[in-house]
Amino acid sequence: xxxxxxxxxxxxxxxxxxxxxxxxxxxxxxxxxxxxxxxxxxxxxxxxxxxxxxxxxxxxxxxxxxxxxxxxxxxxxxxxxxxxxxxxxxxxxxxxxxxxxxxxxxxxxxxxxxxxxxxxxxxxxxxxxxxxxxxxxxxxxxxxxxxxxxxxxxxxxxxxxxxxxxxxxxxxxxxxxxxxxxxxxxxxxxxxxxxxxxxxxxxxxxxxxxxxxxxxxxxxxxxxxxxxxxxxxxxxxxxxxxxxxxxxxxxxxxxxxxxxxxxxxxxxxxxxx
Numbered sequence: 001x002x003x004x005x006x007x008x009x010x011x012x013x014x015x016x017x018x019x020x021x022x023x024x025x026x027x028x029x030x031x032x033x034x035x036x037x038x039x040x041x042x043x044x045x046x047x048x049x050x051x052x053x054x055x056x057x058x059x060x061x062x063x064x065x066x067x068x069x070x071x072x073x074x075x076x077x078x079x080x081x082x083x084x085x086x087x088x089x090x091x092x093x094x095x096x097x098x099x100x101x102x103x104x105x106x107x108x109x110x111x112x113x114x115x116x117x118x119x120x121x122x123x124x125x126x127x128x129x130x131x132x133x134x135x136x137x138x139x140x141x142x143x144x145x146x147x148x149x150x151x152x153x154x155x156x157x158x159x160x161x162x163x164x165x166x167x168x169x170x171x172x173x174x175x176x177x178x179x180x181x182x183x184x185x186x187x188x189x190x191x192x193x194x195x196x197x198x199x200x201x202x203x204x205x206x207x208x209x210x211x212x213x214x215x216x217x218x219x220x221x222x223x224x225x226x227x228x229x230x231x232x233x234x235x236x237x238x239x240x241x242x243x244x245x246x247x248x249x250x251x252x253x254x255x256x257x258x259x260x261x262x263x264x265x266x267x268x269x270x271x272x273x
Contacts (some may be wrong), residue, residue: 001186002023002059002081002082002083002084002085002086002101002102002131002185003059003183003184003185003226003231003232004056004058004059004151004153004182004185004188004223004226004227005021005158005184005188005223005226005227005231005232006064006082006102006231006232007056007058007059007061007082007100007101007183008153008227009100009101009227009230009231010058010061010080010082010087010088010100010101010102011054011055011056011061011100011102012054012100013090013098013099013100014054014061014063014088014090014100014128015050015053015054016120016230017064017092017098018051018054018090018117018120018128019050019051019052019053019054020032020049020051020052021050021051021122021124021126022049022050022122022123022124022125023046023047023048023049023050023051023120023121023122023123024047024048024121024122024123025043025047025119025120025121026042026043026044026047026118026119026120026121027048027116027118027119027121028040028042028139030117030118030135031105031134032135033117033118033130033135033138033139034118034139034140034219035138035140036140037139037140037141041141042118042139042141045075045076045141046065046075046076046078046120046155048068048069049066049067049068049075050065050066051063051064051065051120051128052064052065052066052074052077056079056151057145057148057151057182057183058148058149058151058152058178058181058183058184059081059178059182059183059185060079060097060143060145060181060182061079061080061082061083062077062078062079062080062143062145063077063078063080064077064116065078072263076142077141077142077143078139078141079138079139079140079141079142079143080118080130080137080138080139080203081137081138081139081143082101082102082130082132082137082207083132083134083135083136083137083138084134085102085130085132085133085134085136086101086102086117086130086131086132086134086135086136086137087099087101087130087132088100088101088128088129088130088131089103089116089128089129089131089199089262090127090128090129091123091126091127091128092126093124093125093126093127095125095126099131102231108126111252112133115131115132115133115135116129116130116131117130117131117132117135117137117139118130118137118139119153124164124204129199133185134157135249144248146210147178147179148178148179148182149163149177149178149179149180149181149182150163150181150182151182151183151199151222152181152182152183152184152219153183153223153227155181157213157216160181160212160215160219161209161213161216163180163181163211164180164181164207164212164215164216164259165204165205165207165209165212166204166205167204168203168204168205169203169204169260170200170201170202170203170204170259170260171193171198171199171200171202171203171204171207171215171260171261172189172190172193172259172260172262172264173260174200174204175189175192175193176189176260176262184219186262186263186264187232187233187238187241188222188226188232188235189262189264190235190237190238190241190264190265190266191222191226191235191236191237191238192215192218192219192222193215193218193266193271194236194247194249194266194267195218195221195222195236195237195269196211196214196215196218196236197267197270197271198211198214198215198218199266199272199273200259200264200266200271201257201259201273202268202273209242212256222235234265236248236249237254237267238263240254240265241254241256241265242254243256245265247267247268247269249267249270250267250269250270252267252268252269252270254266254267254268255267255268259265
C-alpha cells in the first residue's frame with residue numbers, strides 16, 4: 001500500500017495545483033474504484049464545486065469541496081486512496097502535467113488512457129486524474145477517518161512514547177497499527193527501526209523512555225527524507241532488503257523473517273533484541 005510520504009506527495013500536488021478550479025465534468029464510470037457509488041453519483045455530487053483544501057491523516061487523503069454557485073454550504077469531502085501504485089496526475093490550463101504519489105520508480109512507465117480510473121475536468125481546461133495501472137485505488141465521498149490514530153508526521157514525542165510502549169506486542173507490529181499511529185507501512189517501519197538500531201521483534205513493554213525517544217527521532221528523520229526525495233523507496237536500508245544484502249551502515253548481513261505477519265529485514269549485528 002502507499003505509505004505516508006507517497007500520499008503526502010500527492011496531497012501537496014493537489015494543494016498546489018488543483019484547488020479553486022471549478023469542476024465541470026467527472027468520469028466516475030469505474031464501479032470498482034468508485035464503489036460503493038454508482039456511476040453518476042460522484043458527478044452529481046461534485047459538478048459545479050471546487051476543491052478548496054487537500055487533507056491527509058496517515059495514508060488517507062481527502063479534499064474538501066466548496067458550495068455550488070453562491071451557496072456557502074460546503075460540499076462533500078472527496079476521498080482518494082492511491083492503492084498499491086496509483087498516482088495523481090494534474091493538467092494545468094496550459095496543458096502541462098505534473099504527477100504525485102505512487103512508487104517513484106514508476107515515473108517512466110507509459111500512461112494508457114484505460115488506466116485513468118477517475119477524472120475531474122476543470123472549467124479552465126485542465127484536469128485531475130487518478131492514474132492506477134493495477135486498479136487498486138479507491139475514490140469515495142466523505143471517507144471515515146475516525147478509526148485512525150494520530151498522523152505519524154504530526155504526532156508529538158510525548159504522545160508517541162505513550163502509544164508505542166503500551167502493551168506487549170512487537171515494536172514493528174505496533175508501528176504498523178494504523179489505529180495507534182497512522183501512516184507507517186512495511187518499508188518505512190523497517191527503515192525507522194534500522195535507523196534506531198532496534199530489533200523489530202522487541203516487545204514494546206521492554207522499551208525504556210530513551211528507546212522510545214530514539215525511535216521517535218528515527219521516524220522524524222525517515223519521514224523527512226522520504227518526503228523530500230519522493231517516497232519510502234529512497235530509504236537508506238531499502239536497497240539492502242534482499243537475500244545477500246548487507247547493512248549499509250556496518251556491512252553485516254541483513255536478516256529476514258516475519259514480524260506481525262509482515263516480511264521484515266534487519267541488521268544481524270546492530271538490531272538484536
